[in-house]
Amino acid sequence: MALIVQKFGGTSVKDRTRIFNVARIVMDTRNAGNDVVVVVSAQGDTTDDLIAKAGEISINPSQREMDMLLATGEQISISLLAMALQELGVPAISLTGWQAGFVTDRAYTKARIKRLDTERVESELARNRVVVVAGFQGLNRSEDVTTLGRGGSDTSAVALAAALHADRCQIFTDVEGVFTADPRKIRKARKLKEITFDEMLELATSGAQVLNNRSVELAKKYNVELEVISSINPVPGTVVKEEADMEGMLIKGVAKDTNVAVISILGVPDVPGMSFKVFSLLGQRNINVDIILQSSGQDGHKDLIFTVPRDDGDNAVSILNTNSARFGGGKIILRKNIAKVSIVGAGMQSHAGVAATMFEALAAQNINIHMISTSEIKISVIIDEKQADRAVEAIHDAFIH
Numbered sequence: 001m002a003l004i005v006q007k008f009g010g011t012s013v014k015d016r017t018r019i020f021n022v023a024r025i026v027m028d029t030r031n032a033g034n035d036v037v038v039v040v041s042a043q044g045d046t047t048d049d050l051i052a053k054a055g056e057i058s059i060n061p062s063q064r065e066m067d068m069l070l071a072t073g074e075q076i077s078i079s080l081l082a083m084a085l086q087e088l089g090v091p092a093i094s095l096t097g098w099q100a101g102f103v104t105d106r107a108y109t110k111a112r113i114k115r116l117d118t119e120r121v122e123s124e125l126a127r128n129r130v131v132v133v134a135g136f137q138g139l140n141r142s143e144d145v146t147t148l149g150r151g152g153s154d155t156s157a158v159a160l161a162a163a164l165h166a167d168r169c170q171i172f173t174d175v176e177g178v179f180t181a182d183p184r185k186i187r188k189a190r191k192l193k194e195i196t197f198d199e200m201l202e203l204a205t206s207g208a209q210v211l212n213n214r215s216v217e218l219a220k221k222y223n224v225e226l227e228v229i230s231s232i233n234p235v236p237g238t239v240v241k242e243e244a245d246m247e248g249m250l251i252k253g254v255a256k257d258t259n260v261a262v263i264s265i266l267g268v269p270d271v272p273g274m275s276f277k278v279f280s281l282l283g284q285r286n287i288n289v290d291i292i293l294q295s296s297g298q299d300g301h302k303d304l305i306f307t308v309p310r311d312d313g314d315n316a317v318s319i320l321n322t323n324s325a326r327f328g329g330g331k332i333i334l335r336k337n338i339a340k341v342s343i344v345g346a347g348m349q350s351h352a353g354v355a356a357t358m359f360e361a362l363a364a365q366n367i368n369i370h371m372i373s374t375s376e377i378k379i380s381v382i383i384d385e386k387q388a389d390r391a392v393e394a395i396h397d398a399f400i401h
């Protein structure tokens, strides 16, 4: 008998029909002779609606109270799904994140899982029940409710699969798997049979929104093979694992990220320690810097240009302005109307000319590149936001036939 963890996202449980659809998938899995642990997200737009409700009360609500509020969304789904399973004659019990043993650190709204005590889940499985667990939530050491950050239910599912040594971890969603580009926008986008953890991680951090990136990190760390499949359309999905078949593809995907802003600090003194002063200020505020460029110095000064998440742009600039005397007092410029377009694929490690093909596709569209960054399996460019969709299409055409 195998143990299978099945995770269902918000759209998959958005209403009565979808909940019964999920209950039937779970029932079929159980009837095939498996133990099943189910992880669910909040129904439809519930989490967004709860955030909006908080906004009606306070523009800067306490993070602790936010988590208390947001965790309610998942509790609705688990109880309704357990009821639906019981209606179908399947013994089932719902558990909150804390009942299922999720212990997190203190970081409200973006907590990390510290420990997972699986005794309760295991004893319910031993009683022959399907266990329905609330994703996205846990309890910190002071026994306060925490949440794992947006999209955190994927992480809950992977953590459970790892801790329970599950035989499979299936992530059910409203798309049929991982595609070479957003299939709603790129007509020729292809579904991948397999992708590696590293490729998936690069795609997830480059704007592809299939899996939450922390969940992929965790899956890689504990080597939990993931299967991304549709809850609506029963066709084979995409398997995410350590080593994947290349399917003869140089690149596995093209992604667009518009949550990017460029900050330029002009006239930074060309002496040791300046980058440290700038980036430690941002690091202390938890602002992630992605691509960094530095101009070659002139007259003892240089320019420092880098990207941050667009949501953090104003915050970053105000921190930098307040402290600008420490790094030359030069002008600080924020640009938000830009986008990052990336290609990802382990195949580029052993092939020359991948970057040239990407840049040629952009040149043919007359698209100007502002910044470039590369890793072993990824190349990203910063371009104007209004050209980004055209860029994705042109690059996709150049690589994927």
Ligand code: ASP
Binding pocket: 009, 010, 041, 042, 047, 048, 073, 135, 136, 149, 150, 151, 152, 153, 154
């Ligand atoms: N309900 C939470 C969110 O919308 C967690 C999740 O969906 O995974 O972010």
Ligand code: MG
Binding pocket: 009, 010, 041, 042, 044, 047, 151
């Ligand atoms: Mg959700």
